Amino acid sequence: MGRFLPDAVSLLDWFADRRKSAPAVRPIQDTEEGDGLWSKCPTCSQVVYRKDLLANASVCAGCGHHHRIDSQERLRLILDPGSFVPMDEHLAPGDPLAFRDRRAYSDRLRDSQRQTGLRDAVVCGQGRIDGLPLAIGVMEFRFMGGSMGSVVGEKLTRLIEAATASGWPVLIVCASGGARMQEGMLSLMQMAKISAALERHRQARLLYLPLLTHPTTGGVTASFAMLGDLILAEPKALIGFAGRRVIEQTLREKLPDDFQTAEYLLDHGFVDVIVPRPKLRETLASLLRLHGVQPQPEAVATP
């Protein structure tokens, strides 16, 4: 018996571990099933009309899962129709290190450009929410995992500088795996560059709101994602500095299932408010008004 017990316990542990390894909160999948008319939720498997899903801001009516949306859809959901004036669309990435891993960086770029119709992983411009002007940057996760290289750094810096000069608030919708390795140290330095522009924006007493969406990690978390005057996040978004696997390897300890979710960060004091996507536009409008942002006349000044 004395010899038996430990084995029995470890068998129970084994079952418990197996249960734990299928977490209650299933990881949000990158590829969403279904094509054309129908869409299947990767979390609750409910099948809905794509049209209905879009009408609900791409949030599953069954379980509240926030489907990934692209930068164009994000702009459409947030801004007044027709108010978006893009900035610096012409900026394109080079290949400063002539980087090549299993594939050449230039090939990876071309693929992402073809797939997204964008030159790099962020869309920037000026727009309005309920007539209130703001500078907005939306990261595009489909473009090399939203990774931050020279172009992302430069476009966001120019956006923030323009906002400082014009007295606009800034909203950045974050979705990024972090610094883009293929541009080496030039990518890392974009963290400092953007933070510097935010410092000037802050000195001018202007409002900066990052919205952290799934996923926001690495060098983006360690710079502009965490520098908001107020920090907003989408439900269940993965937000963190170090990767979960890296931490588990260092600790040899299992982390809680909800580790590094928006809800977990809220509990630990690093997120001000979690905003479900259907409430995003009105929440942003409220926040802008509460901070004294004044409506702008219809005619948009070209930046």
Added chain:
Amino acid sequence: MARRLLLEFEKPLVDLEEQIDQIRQLARDSEVDVNQQLQQLETLAARRREEIFGSLTPAQKIQVARHPQRPSCLDFVQLLSEEWIELHGDRRGSDDKALVAGLGRLGSRPVLFLGHQKGRDTKENVARNFGMASPGGYRKALRLMQHADRFGLPIIAFIDTPGAYAGRQAEELGQGEAIAVNLRDMFALSVPVIATVIGEGGSGGALGIGVADRLLMFEHSVYTVASPEACASILWRDAAKASEAAEALRITSRDLLQLGVVDRVIDEPSGGNHWAPVKAADVLRQALEETLQELLSLDSETLRRQRYEKYRRIGHLLEDGGG
């Protein structure tokens, strides 16, 4: 001194050293005049060392940068400053031993020294967490940098970390937020800031104390956006490709000078800083004093503006839209 730990590519030097030792022994035991022979061998050894260290691959430089006997932050502080008062704590409940800070002098001028601190041996490395700082370390650094700012003390930072600590508690205490706030608030400092990569500069954990008016780098130091090991396992899907990743990432001092990330490369004694720490400190002192002299001639507004512009310029892009 403990027996020197030898890197793989240093082995050819050991044979020569042993021959030199043997001849010395011989000379002591007998009356044979071996001066000429000794001189020849010593010249040869010096030349071999120059050759080996003059053509290190990026992967070899990483080994030199991580060498356990490479002078650390506190070693340099001891060698540079006779006065030294270490200061502790983030005033939020912790004192991180992986990131040290304190007051001392550079020449006759009072300054704030700070930097990542690795350990010499396993025991010290555990206490220092291998130089991987936690949020409390970055917050301690910022607290003392802002203190230095109020009292007009220049800031001398030493970068030497594999990266910021990746741990559960570090995440819960806001590792990302702590680094981010440092990046932003270092741009508001009115005193000169000089950062020097003395060993390895690992990603955001290095940059968290590395926003500076001038970034200096020792010849064999490395500075990376992600560790070559991590980069290899992500991009090559094979951690064994780390030396290829090290090559591709352009992590050496010369590369980074060329890319406009680093402002000045500090030459190391032949064989690297661990062969002659005192000499390395002398060269470092001279570089720091020259750089500081130059920065002290600027008023604080110019200093802040130039710091902004320095980072503003970094990056590589095509204005016309490219292909």
